[in-house]
Amino acid sequence: MTCKFCGGTCIKNGYQANGKQRYKCKHCHRKQQADYSYQAYIPELNRTISEYIKEGVGIRGIARLLEISTTTLIKRIISISKDITAPHVTANAEYEVDEIKIFVGRKKDHIWVAYALNCADKSVVCFSVGPRTNETLSKVTDKLTNARLIYTDKLRQYKFLISPEIHRTAHRGTNHIERNNLTIRTHIKRLARRTICFSRKAIMLYAVLKIYFWG
Template sequence: MRSTFYTCSKCVGKNSRLIKFGKTKNGKQRFQCILCRKTSVLNYSYQAYRRNTNTKIIRLTKEGMGIRGISRFLRISTTTLLKRIINISDRIQPPSINYKKIYEVDELRTYIGNKKQIVWLVYALERDSKNVLCFNLGKRSNDTLNVVIKSLLHSNPEKIYTDKLRNYQYLIPKGIHHTKRFGTNSIERKNLSLRTHLKRLNRKTICFSKSVLMLSSVLKIYFWS
């Protein structure tokens, strides 16, 4: 008779096996890892406990679905979903910034809670790869812009293209700062993609983010997951 072996999802990179370890109150078979001694169930009734739930959350978030939409689709509570999104984003590491490249920086306006609470998304795009390297959320001030600019200056950039917002001339050295026409075409096109893919960034929308933390978490997933 052929035996079926199950591996532990928590012991990453290790050759661990699961053995039967009694049953749950619902009568489902429980397994225990022979290495870490943690128990698990292979087929959970509640969708949030299934192994591919995080992957589905990432895909649906990047497709522009809102919190309640994802909650209905996956049949999990909104509270669980919010915690999962924050947990997923905390594990995401931003990409490394390459040395001596050309970058574009721009700002995008959005809201937190209602249209009276304006928040600006400032982010940097590498022109060659079209990858977003860093971003920051806050007021349209030097403090908010400087977080992104400082990250770029550490890589000794060849050029940094921005719009003609006056704040940039105090933050970027004149030798590498450019504001010529069509210089920010790539990042302006990225702005359009962001507003198209994420409801919370649309110009005419009622799908506002409830907090800066949630907006930041969704952007991390969209940019870097």
């Protein structure tokens, strides 16, 4: 059979515990089966999970559609996010920076998603999840040191994190990212302002955002 991972040639390699024939790729040496009884083992499943997340389907909804357990799905989402790399930050470009306020675990535990939006193509180039502190915001602003201009709201912390030569707080300077905040909240249920769908752990929120932005 043909390898499902690299397209190489597979040879027989014993049997699984359930009696099904197991194969091993001669090129990448990964073991696999011709077909799977449990849907979660299908290699192509990662792409489907990413597409469902981008379309705003919740965890339990994806689990029902793919006929896999929610525990397996959560582990797979975290695994997918680890393989995604952040895009290159273009130099001499204009960016808008803003934060989204949400909660994790319970409504009293507020957390913020700070991110930067490229004004030219409206793409998210970097983001950070954490409390609204200099440490969280600096993870975004430090990657924009080669920007031509950075537009933000009048949050006091940005004055100390961004060079005055490229920092702007002009009227309607953050129109694009403010509109994008609404789009994100509409697509991802866990970011909606009033919702029963929320992240129980910050690592899960980070993984979903990484897939949504760059997956």
